[in-house]
Amino acid sequence: MVSDTASAAQAATTAASFGSGEQTAAATQVDAKAQVVAGEELLSVSNVSLSFGGVKAITDISFDIKKGEIRAIIGPNGAGKTSMLNVINGFYHPQEGRIRFRGKTRRRMKPHQAASSGIARTFQNVALFRGMSTLDNVMSGRSLKMKRGLLWQMLHIGPARDEEIAHRYVVERIIDFLEIAHIRKQPVGKLPYGLQKRVELGRAMAMEPDLLLLDEPMAGMNLEEKEDMSRFILDLNNEFGTTIALIEHDMGVVMDLADRVVVLDYGKKIADGTPAEVQANQAVIDAYLGVAH
Numbered sequence: 001m002v003s004d005t006a007s008a009a010q011a012a013t014t015a016a017s018f019g020s021g022e023q024t025a026a027a028t029q030v031d032a033k034a035q036v037v038a039g040e041e042l043l044s045v046s047n048v049s050l051s052f053g054g055v056k057a058i059t060d061i062s063f064d065i066k067k068g069e070i071r072a073i074i075g076p077n078g079a080g081k082t083s084m085l086n087v088i089n090g091f092y093h094p095q096e097g098r099i100r101f102r103g104k105t106r107r108r109m110k111p112h113q114a115a116s117s118g119i120a121r122t123f124q125n126v127a128l129f130r131g132m133s134t135l136d137n138v139m140s141g142r143s144l145k146m147k148r149g150l151l152w153q154m155l156h157i158g159p160a161r162d163e164e165i166a167h168r169y170v171v172e173r174i175i176d177f178l179e180i181a182h183i184r185k186q187p188v189g190k191l192p193y194g195l196q197k198r199v200e201l202g203r204a205m206a207m208e209p210d211l212l213l214l215d216e217p218m219a220g221m222n223l224e225e226k227e228d229m230s231r232f233i234l235d236l237n238n239e240f241g242t243t244i245a246l247i248e249h250d251m252g253v254v255m256d257l258a259d260r261v262v263v264l265d266y267g268k269k270i271a272d273g274t275p276a277e278v279q280a281n282q283a284v285i286d287a288y289l290g291v292a293h
């Protein structure tokens with residue numbers, strides 16, 4: 001019974017925190033960001049190498065992600081960006097190197113273990129339950145947080161019902177935040193691509209991750225959709241303090257969003273710094289222009 005109360009209380013606390021939505025003044029955000037980048041490490045990747053048979057996808061890469069920052073991972077096609085996210089979320093197991101998350105060196109883990117430790121992600125190609133509604137897709141992100149068994153959920157009795165009400169409140173807050181209330185009942189498979197990407201972000205947010213991995217969240221979007229998505233990512237970072245690692249090809253978006261950028265090319269790290277620093281880096285310019293190695 002103690003855990004019933006604890007889980008319902010936790011869901012209620014979560015609901016309350018999503019309900020507050022406090023804004024921070026723009027000026028203090030700049031100072032706060034400087035502190036973030038100088039601050040506490042959330043995740044570090046040390047000397048990671050990953051190969052598939054003869055293909056070296058990642059070679060001896062090290063970088064860190066600070067708590068509260070937006071960290072971009074960029075590089076030309078096939079540079080190893082998605083592979084890097086797959087290593088971070090436990091989908092691929094590197095042959096060499098180690099990952100430290102929240103101060104602890106991580107043992108080999110599966111994606112669901114990474115998820116329950118606080119890492120959520122979206123995919124380069126949208127991966128939603130196409131026949132299910134927006135609401136149910138976002139709700140599915142809560143499954144790790146739900147303590148009651150399926151039978152309890154189906155019967156809607158006792159603590160399970162209280163818990164579901166609290167979870168639904170969180171989900172409704174996320175739906176409002178992402179401005180997708182008008183499509184909450186629609187099957188996602190029929191939605192325009194830009195909105196599907198937004199629903200996928202909602203599902204990842206529903207996991208309340210400490211670290212959110214976004215693989216090309218603006219791919220295939222028009223300018224207006226990109227602006228909306230940029231705003232959601234910035235607000236998510238500012239209002240909820242979520243740390244974000246983001247793969248993105250659009251340099252304008254990277255400049256606007258990222259606190260720091262790590263640049264990969266042919267599986268190697270070629271630069272790491274502020275957006276302005278990496279944009280002026282000759283190795284980065286060469287990689288993007290396709291200068292021969």
Ligand SMILES: Nc1ncnc2c1ncn2[C@@H]1O[C@H](COP(=O)(O)OP(=O)(O)OP(=O)(O)O)[C@@H](O)[C@H]1O
Pocket residue numbers: 052055056057075076077078079080081082083084124
């Ligand atoms: N499961 C896999 N099996 C074999 N090779 C793979 C696998 N996943 C990735 N690779 C290879 O690893 C390299 C890096 O691929 P990855 O998808 O990580 O690149 P990327 O930087 O995300 O590229 P893009 O910008 O096109 O998405 C490529 O040569 C790719 O073919």
Ligand SMILES: [Mg+2]
Pocket residue numbers: 081082083124
């Ligand atoms: Mg990729």
